[in-house]
Amino acid sequence: EPEVTQTPSHQVTQMGQEVILRCVPISNHLYFYWYRQILGQKVEFLVSFYNNEISEKSEIFDDQFSVERPDGSNFTLKIRSTKLEDSAMYFCASSPPGPYYEQYFGPGTRLTVT
Amino acid sequence: AQRVTQPEKLLSVFKGAPVELKCNYSYSGSPELFWYVQYSRQRLQLLLRHISRESIKGFTADLNKGETSFHLKKPFAQEEDSAMYYCAIEGGTSYGKLTFGQGTILTVHP
Numbered sequence: 001e002p003e004v005t006q007t008p009s010h011q012v013t014q015m016g017q018e019v020i021l022r023c024v025p026i027s028n029h030l031y032f033y034w035y036r037q038i039l040g041q042k043v044e045f046l047v048s049f050y051n052n053e054i055s056e057k058s059e060i061f062d063d064q065f066s067v068e069r070p071d072g073s074n075f076t077l078k079i080r081s082t083k084l085e086d087s088a089m090y091f092c093a094s095s096p097p098g099p100y101y102e103q104y105f106g107p108g109t110r111l112t113v114t
Numbered sequence: 115a116q117r118v119t120q121p122e123k124l125l126s127v128f129k130g131a132p133v134e135l136k137c138n139y140s141y142s143g144s145p146e147l148f149w150y151v152q153y154s155r156q157r158l159q160l161l162l163r164h165i166s167r168e169s170i171k172g173f174t175a176d177l178n179k180g181e182t183s184f185h186l187k188k189p190f191a192q193e194e195d196s197a198m199y200y201c202a203i204e205g206g207t208s209y210g211k212l213t214f215g216q217g218t219i220l221t222v223h224p
Contacts, residue, residue: 031210043214056211103212105158
């Protein structure tokens, strides 16, 4: 069964550095998402992406964040200048077209900002 | 703004006992409700969604618009049901945006 993959599984970075989190969605899916979960808190929506543009973003997704689908398979989340509070588990998800479809989640990347 | 509340952080039952995981939501329109589950060391995965009206692994959930609830139930819990359960809502123009509750850790004791 196809799965969403994410790399790396764990990333440690220093405050102020740029990080790129990578995701490979399921190949015939058209909608892509990023969520994050700070330790002990709920899973929070960051951004959705369709047809090479952002469909919706949350208030968390400020100018420090960007997403890109650089080729036909990867979907990336970039944080330009990381802060301590960016430390969290970041989940990528993808879904087929249409409303209320199941979102398939990746295993997550744990980002630690020191 | 849409919101999901799962009042129980932890829930423990014995094998064979009924289980109910509570979920309340706030949303002014007609949302779609989901239950996602995360088993130990596995990824988040869909358990069931209201629109499908399915019963998965013996779990059911009924949308009660009057009480704005979508509680998850199973008549006889199994040890393999032990996991983290998240209620989530997707609504209106926020297409694809899932809003999650805090999650409930269910432990089923032998």
